[in-house]
Amino acid sequence: MKNVNAYAAKSNDADLEPFDIERREILADDVKIEIDYCGVCHSDIHQVRNDWGNSKYPVVPGHEIVGRVTEVGKDVKNYKKGDLVGVGCMVDSCQECDSCKEDLEQYCENGMVATYNGKDEHLGGHTFGGYSEMIVVKEKFVLKVPENLDTKAVAPLLCAGITTWSPLRQWNVKKGDKVGVVGLGGLGHMGVKFAHALGAHVVMITTSPGKAEDAKRLGADAVLISKNEEDMKKHQGTFDFILNTVPVGHDTNPYIGLLKRDATMTLVGAIDEVDIHGGGLVMGRKRLAGSLIGGIKETQEMLDFCGEHNIVSDIEMIDIQNINEAYERVVNSDVKYRFVIDMKSIKN
Ligand SMILES: [Zn+2]
Ligand SMILES: [Zn+2]
Numbered sequence: 001m002k003n004v005n006a007y008a009a010k011s012n013d014a015d016l017e018p019f020d021i022e023r024r025e026i027l028a029d030d031v032k033i034e035i036d037y038c039g040v041c042h043s044d045i046h047q048v049r050n051d052w053g054n055s056k057y058p059v060v061p062g063h064e065i066v067g068r069v070t071e072v073g074k075d076v077k078n079y080k081k082g083d084l085v086g087v088g089c090m091v092d093s094c095q096e097c098d099s100c101k102e103d104l105e106q107y108c109e110n111g112m113v114a115t116y117n118g119k120d121e122h123l124g125g126h127t128f129g130g131y132s133e134m135i136v137v138k139e140k141f142v143l144k145v146p147e148n149l150d151t152k153a154v155a156p157l158l159c160a161g162i163t164t165w166s167p168l169r170q171w172n173v174k175k176g177d178k179v180g181v182v183g184l185g186g187l188g189h190m191g192v193k194f195a196h197a198l199g200a201h202v203v204m205i206t207t208s209p210g211k212a213e214d215a216k217r218l219g220a221d222a223v224l225i226s227k228n229e230e231d232m233k234k235h236q237g238t239f240d241f242i243l244n245t246v247p248v249g250h251d252t253n254p255y256i257g258l259l260k261r262d263a264t265m266t267l268v269g270a271i272d273e274v275d276i277h278g279g280g281l282v283m284g285r286k287r288l289a290g291s292l293i294g295g296i297k298e299t300q301e302m303l304d305f306c307g308e309h310n311i312v313s314d315i316e317m318i319d320i321q322n323i324n325e326a327y328e329r330v331v332n333s334d335v336k337y338r339f340v341i342d343m344k345s346i347k348n
Helices: 042-048 151-158 160-170 186-197 209-218 229-234 278-282 296-309 320-331 343-347
Strands: 004-008 017-021 030-040 065-072 084-087 090-092 134-138 178-182 201-206 222-225 239-244 259-267 287-290 315-319 338-342
Touching (some): 065 151, 160 239, 178 186, 320 338, 320 343, 338 343
Parallel strands (some): 315 338
Antiparallel strands (some): 004 017, 030 065
16 A cells, blocks of 8 residues: 555654655455554654664654554454554564564564564565554554553553563562652653552652652652662662663662662663672672563553553643654653654644
8 A cells, every 4th residue: 555644754864754655455464553643752763863873764653553443354363443453662573483482572583573664574675653644564463452541542551551561570560569660751650650550669769859749640659869868878778679761871770779689670761881880789689680662462461451450651642743843852851751643633
């Protein structure tokens, strides 16, 4: 299908602008989705601006997609026309390696296919994401969205949600645990909501006292200002788990100090150099871990949990025509907590 409306950046210093793309005709195991909403992830901006040096232009970003099924291939079993569905950060993987067999497609040893800027095996070139009116995705990578949730606020669950959910589950956060969430942005605000819903005692760890009130509204039981040395000392060695959402390299040592013996801190935002002193880990048999989004099975579990507990993201809606201003605001951390594009606006 040619001439599908989308928004693209044609180079690393260009604004996003209207651009026509092609989507493949549906195959036997494909689902065709009319996109209603697409979240704006910080990764979208990194890719548009080639911050990671691997962007392919034109970039059509967007991997927090929610919409309705309009057509299914003949072998599709779990979806039918009209179903409310989501697509996250991946649209394919090899299905054969150990990671894929263990439902961890995000770590596919042959490389998962990213929703945008991935290798497009069908049309050649690279994949185009959710800043568009429709998308065709293999059934295996399509998720069911609970109908009881506010649909537009579901979109960010597909990346920000699963990114924070997966480590909380991996490290078995449970009722009564003392859990720290470092950083209150798109990721952090979901971490607070999930940890709270799992029954943990949630402490928001932030540099900005101004965020205290909002953190509590989102479900934090307490706020720890990381610049306050005395308060940091009081909390030394008391945390069962820390979810670290800081998006850039930083000194992790003060946070490692907050962990109990055998406890873990997981990084989900920083993918560059962090400072870590071996002694901080050795002395308490502590662990510093990382985590990338989540597998398809786990993403579905997260969405189902959100349906049961009525959890969605806190969002600000925009029309696609305002995407470039929205990017500026994301870069300045001026959004509570995620922009979501009303994708119907692309037809204006
Ligand atoms: Zn993302
Ligand atoms: Zn694989």
